[in-house]
Amino acid sequence: MSKVSNITLISLADKEYYNMLKYLVKSSAKFFPQAKMYVTLVNMSPKYGNKLVKIHPNLEYKVEPVNFACDAQKRCYCTNRRADLFYNLRKSRPNDILMWIDADCIIRKDCSGLLQLIKKNDFDLCVREDNVPKYPNKPPTAINKKKPVKGFLGGAIIINATLGGTRFIQEYRKVVSQKSHLKIDRRIGTVKENKEVFKIWMLNQKQIYGVYKRNIKFIRLKMLPEKFCDTWFYDDSVIWAAIWNNKYEYRFENEYEKLK
Secondary structure (H helix, E strand, C coil), rough: CCCCCEEEEEEEEEEHHHHHHHHHHHHHHHHCCCCCCEEEEEEHHHHHHHHHHHHEEEEEEECCCCCCCCCCHHHHHHHHHHHHHHHHHHHHHCCCCEEEEECEEECCCCCCHHHHHHHHHHCCCCEEEHHHHHECCCCCCEEEEEEEEEEEEEEEEEEEEHHHHHHHHHHHHHHHCHHHHHCCCCHHCCCCCCCHHHHHHHHHHHHHHHHHHHHCCCCEEEEEEHHHHHHHCCCCCCCCCCCCHHHCEEEEEEEEHCCC
């Protein structure tokens, strides 16, 4: 059984997301010091990684140079890169619980509740189930009834150091190719808000769900409580996610100010 102290947070960013990643690292050092961090920096120099190490001494980073023909290729690459990162870190850190956390997330409060959830050790895979508020125009403090949407998205994904967790990682890597972003045609990728690009990106996101469904007999699933991956910015949530997905961006800015 893995120890709760052996947990590695994994994230990835390019220059566009670096500032958000920096605040994620700051918030992790403050509210989740028990966790190590492993960060991939796409098309950036080592100086950016060295700045992060000064913020979080238990952080390791890797710089990756990648040539993208268009922004859509970059988005799909970053989504699919999770599969290889999970696979490589499972080999180098076999006893670690691996937690993917998007660069545009921020940890707002003490993570002892998340540690308690992990400590139960009753899962192989723990993911956020996407939800859509019925009343999206109401403020984030409103109590909105929600209806579940089929499938899992990113934001936060936790994989336990168990046989089932390892099996999920192996199967996930088989179906998600690091180079699949090259299938996106440059002409498609340069069309703003192109529906075809979004469709490809969403399919890549939901590969996690497909892998789980095909291995449902072997993988114990736990749904991650919303407060640990909240896309609607409720005040009592521990982790806020997906700043780009909400008109309440100013609330993120307020959290950033607290970390300066």
